Amino acid sequence: MKHDYDIVIIGTGAGGGTLAYALREAGARILLIERGDYLPQEDENWRPEAVFQQNRYKTKETWEDAGGGGSFKPGVHYYVGGNTKVYGAALPRFRREDFDALEHEGGTSPAWPISYDDLEPYYARAETIYRVHGRPGDDPTEPPRSAPFPYPIVPHEPVIAELDDAFRRQGLHPFYLPIGIDLREGGRCIRCKTCDGFPCQVDAKSDADVCCVRPALESPDVTLMPRTYARRLRADAAGKRIEAVEVERDGERFEVRADRFVVSCGAVNSAALLLRSAEGGLANSSGMVGRNYMVHNNSALMAVKPVRRNPAVFQKTLSVNDFYLEGPGWPYPLGNLQLIGKVQGAMLKAARPAGPTPLLKAIANRSIDWWVMSEDLPDPDNRITVTSEGRIRVHWKQNNMATHRKLVEAATTMMKRAGYPLVFTEPMGIETNSHQCGTLRFGDDPATSVLDPYCRAHDIANLYVMDSSFLPSSAAMNPVLTIAAQALRVAEHMVAEA
Template sequence: MNTGTKDIVDAVIVGSGPSGAIAARRLAEAGLSVVCLEQGEYPNYTSINFDEPTFELKRDQVFSWYPNRRMNAADYPINDEESDVAPFMWNGVGGSSVIYAAAWHRFQPSNFRVKTLDGVGADWPLTYDDLAPYYARAEEQMSVSGVGGDPSYPPFDPPLPPMPMGVIDKKLFAAHKRLGWHIWPGTNAIATVKHNGMNPCVRRGACMAPACFDGAKGSVDRTHWPTNIKLGVKLVQRARVSRVETDPSGLATGVTYIDRESGKTHFQAGRIVIVSANGIGSPRILLNSHSAKFPKGLANSSDMVGRHLMMHPHGMVMGLFDDHFDSWQGPTGQRAYSQQFTETQPGVGFVRGAKWQLMGTGGPLGTIGVWPWGKRAGWGAEFHKTVHKRFGRSAMWSIIGEDLPNPENRVVIDPVLKDADGIPAPKVIYRCDDNSRKLVKWHEEHAAISMREAGAYETVIAPDSRETGWHILGSVRMGADPATSVVDGFGRAHDVPNLFVMDGSVMPTSGPVNPTGTVAALALRNAEAIVNSRRDQKVSSKVA
């Protein structure tokens, strides 16, 4: 093994997605030396071409959300046989921001206090006001566009102007005005004007995966890594981390990783270690980092590492309209959203709520499959009739429900399965509960009311699907009590004071909105706290 101890750095970061990229930037700006280890590499945006007739087919082959199907060299296997939901992620520079839709949200103030309000889940060890300035800074860095003044939030203004409203947007705004329901223009990490090196969106409709060919979507391989490299951050690609190492006192000394090109094992020493490997990858690394001092896994004296996994319950309702409009164009993200029912509604038989996200239904291939339409388009004349009915004449409400934390929904280490480098692989155990099922059904029924009010002559509720695991949260939860949480409100491990976790895994509750905005704000807040307390930071004598 190459020990690498002569290359001690201030911070070793595992993972180059939004949290890792944002933390690396803030630490480097403050003069800290940073190495980021990434098991993948930069996405190859030239591997498919958006103007080829086969674009949609090639996109889903090369840039599939589901790693067990995609099986790129950087992917590791996940045993999800005992999970109701298949987890989605991208392993490479930029993390899952490469394949996200870029819908951007803040949590509402109440989302930090669900235990107090509804007696479920857990309250966060911080508030909306604590996070608000970091939301604003992250939105500037990610080129977020939208309209300020949304009454469902405290006042804030996205830094960039919104996307233009289309025909379907106007139909839904008029419908919700008649219904007396909330609706607001979409906020997206998609540039509408030139900003921080990003180009304005031209609405090709090809932004979901593999990101954006025009450089408008805020994936951190574009928004952060060029800046990080200029600041001196060392990004090591094709480096798969197997474990975090500790000294006899229990302090982190660095990480062991495998160079996926040479197959050699290396050790990268660091005064602090930051794990940003997502809600499955982070608990996997911690659990695999067991030792005599940490027999149940690193930072796991509470037995909470891997527990309380949350993956937003999801529903989808399509409306079919007589007139033709631009529902095949971008952006994929969200044209508008409704937070009318994000809080617990009285007398409905379930707690918490969901956000609705107005989206187009995409290109021709998006109109012919079983999901979300319930049946295939058929053959011959029936095929053409169905495509004509759906393509350019439909819109959808994508429903993101709040998932309640459950300690039995969890990530564990599979006793048999290993990745290509011989590292034990994760197993996901996740079951949707009765609350989630009731929540999704109620919201589907009300989203259908919205579509009909907007003029849809027919509504279609998507059939159940396992493949909705876009948001992987909660498996390394934060909290004030070391007995019931893994890290504190700044991502610092209770058991290991120079180990930090920064990604969606630390979220105590899932909220009813897309989580990347909150993940980004947390990473910025936590990195700033590291900078401000660096003189008091406890480090191992081996790397001091």
């Protein structure tokens, strides 16, 4: 069975979904291949027990920890829209400095082949597509903007506004976290407790499915093939051109042919697809396919005032970047602090199954909950490989951790000074790979990068990769807006060169 298209995009997450949206009116016949189906809208979407204890929406597959940890359940979600179906919709831009070489305590974060100014117009468009709510001017690290945020801030609830005041009294500069939710006039968002980490039952979260794939499918030129797994890409005899992708759907295997192919399976699966496709890996003259895997150094932090309940419902509105570029008392960048969706007792129970339920509930009812995120550095030995049976193996050794510990310390001090005497922190392990990136990095030099600055493979003219794989450094900000902006930039280039 054969199908013919101008462009095949494999994967419908932040990268593939945004690219399809941007190409929908390009006059090209586009096929989206997606291993998952639409995520069902059902009551379980908002049940913490179903989402966090039973892992209802996470993939059931396991990956191998090459560091001797056996197999583990990765935090990935295979649906139309990819991981954005459950993401927290924090949509900040990377900072201008993130595009330059930046010295960290643990080494150098490399310069990008493009500058912030190259990406800026696409950031502005991505903010409109993903309906970002925000306000410029509060965060000293904020890069220049060519357009205002398309939507006003999501206001703080009283307890968060108090925190904002307390931080300002400490000389800090808290800012409204840019958030992608549908709070437009008549919008569907009800600002519930079950946004970050949950699928949205009312389609009010700006995920790649809602904001990009569905609008793209309104074009007669765009077709979606869900529940279809891309097994391998087949190149011509010289290995210079992709002729087809071999896929599997409902037990049937067949090839799809196209002029151009875009791999958008997410950083781990995109690397795995290229590694499965040829001896030594497809498009791998640099030897970099699968290498430089990054995920950020992350910790969860819960600050508790025992005498006071936290009544916040939509907690995720505030962020602090005062330590993004340095200090306190530390000459290197530390990273970003941002509130997360309100942690609930059942979510804590999933993380601490042996913990007494009433105690976990009492803590969750009183806590203010943070994500502490610092940059990890690209290391060629941190890599994805595929075993002879086709299983994914993750080689991962954390780096730049002194920086992360400093950031946790700074966050702890900040919360204690704000009147929260109990602070609990938990570092994230190998299974928390929500910010996976870097495995097919872009660059000017084919000897050290897999993709060119427009995300086309240096080695194969009709092969592109458009997802978080391209990032040459992870910065210390959430990645989706940057992936989406680059997808818009790549789409424009693909149209121009067609």
